[in-house]
Amino acid sequence: MDLIHQLFTDYTLRMVALGSATLGVVSGGLGTYAVLRGQSLLGDAISHAALPGIAVAYLLTGSKAPLVLMLGAAGAGWLATLLIMSVTETTRVKYDSMLGLMLSVFFGIGLVLLTYIQHSAGASQAGLDTFLFGQAAALIQRDVVTMAALGGGALVLMVVFWKELKVLAFDPEFGRTIGLPMRAVDILLTALLVVAIVIGLQTVGVVLMSAMLIAPAAAGRQWTNALGIMVVLSALFGAAAGVSGALISSTTSGLPTGPTIVLCMGAIVAVSFLFAPRRGLIWRWVRTRRHAGRFHLEAALLDLYELGMQHEDPFRPHEVGALDVMSAVPARRLLERLEASGLVRRVGGSRWALTESGLQEARSLKEERA
């Protein structure tokens, strides 16, 4: 394909692909913990809160170097998290109210500062507004290196503190009773989430970045029951969505990157919710149908047996109507399916009787249920 050929030859496309893969892997992997802890919305608050940090960092330094802006974003995101934690701990304000409040207040400040910068600065200095919806095409090598270094560091820490993070996500109170410093681990995880968010802001934008934390994990959970595999799958899903979305938006003019990536991620989530074995909707639907189908068939067979036994002749034929009275679904179709399995036979017209193997099956079913 032409796009794949370009990927290896075109500098911009290569940077876009590498950068968005990095952000996908990091946010997908770490987002797993946010989702398992029920902290999906914290990511949303952090990413929105990062906007004023970016603006302030630029206003203070006049630099648009990725590290400077990321530090600003991380600082503001961290400050918002601290405010959320301390206010909910010391007052009666609910956690979710505080999340919503901090998200909108910080985002509002960010928008005001951004507008101020756009109006006061020369045209050459504009461009911070790409942080709203993201712009992958603007990624250069310096950005990608910064993202990879920070994100790689965060992933290494996640692996190093694997079992502590696992206990934190599953049962933090128990973790404290076995002597693990759960508060410190909590702070570590929040810091890692902040890192995962800020490295994606330039590409995905503050508005939709939290989707890159939540959606890969939600999709990954569908396919596995093991935490390790879930983290790897989420990272892969995040990378796949990141790369495909960023490439589509970079090769089509006027398409913002963040929404495109999120739509790609949405497709992965939809497929996972529908088709995953065991947890997927279709799998569950089929299973329910199969159970219900078998249940009705067995019931019809037993009904026929009971009717026969009332006459002390298990092979005595009966009218469909007699079975219909007892069956929740039309008995005729059930009998036809039983006939195909050789358990019943038609005795002229609409009368049906058990076969020898049908009788055996009915008896063993009766025993099973007794």
Place this chain on the structure above:
Amino acid sequence: MGMRTAIEVRDLTVAYRDKPVLWDIDVTVPSGVLMAIVGPNGAGKTTLIKALLNLIRPAAGHIEFFGASYEDRRQEVAYVPQRGSVDWDFPTSCLDVVMMGLYGRIGWIRRPGRKERGLAREALEKVGMESFADRQISQLSGGQQQRVFLARALVQDAEVYLMDEPFQGVDATTERAIIELLRDLRARDKTLVVVHHDLQTVTEYFDHVMLLNVRRIASGPVEEVFTDENLRLAYGGRIAFLRSEPVGATAT
């Protein structure tokens, strides 16, 4: 039965926003006993367990395990929380949950290895769950979840076990299996403190009991303190509905 004191609580007060949940509690738990904590809803039973474990900061009071602070004795104290306190859809297996009981000793960075897996399997065997080792925890029934939590505490090989409603929502067979396990631990001179809600079985299951309703109503050997009068003090007038069998003349 050991004569040492396993747990010593003095003047323990816990408050949530100015409202006392536990008020001036004194209780002594001798080692090697199987003790129930009973009391009506909101009596502070869970709070007491959590305060013992330093999960809740008390407003006042002093707690010792074998004459030292909880922090010094942490290794000797195991905790079985209410099974409803975690999300059982968490992507992990029974064996993994049991191994968490060992995470405190494994040390930083290191992963649980063959030795830890062996210990966890042994603990699962003790609760009759060895065939469920690799089972995803969301597929467990309530009684099985409870037994996995028990195994996670057993693997810690502690001296004191603090359990919050281990019989909650389990079937009769599991309840018998669990009580056998607790008696077994007592026979090995372990100390067990169990939040319990079924007054009918207190006399049968436990040798010590603490009646709690924000304040300590009574605590000591079951035959001495599990009296109608103390129950009335703990539960108020509703006691007639709670107990079908009167304790008898010794009550007054």
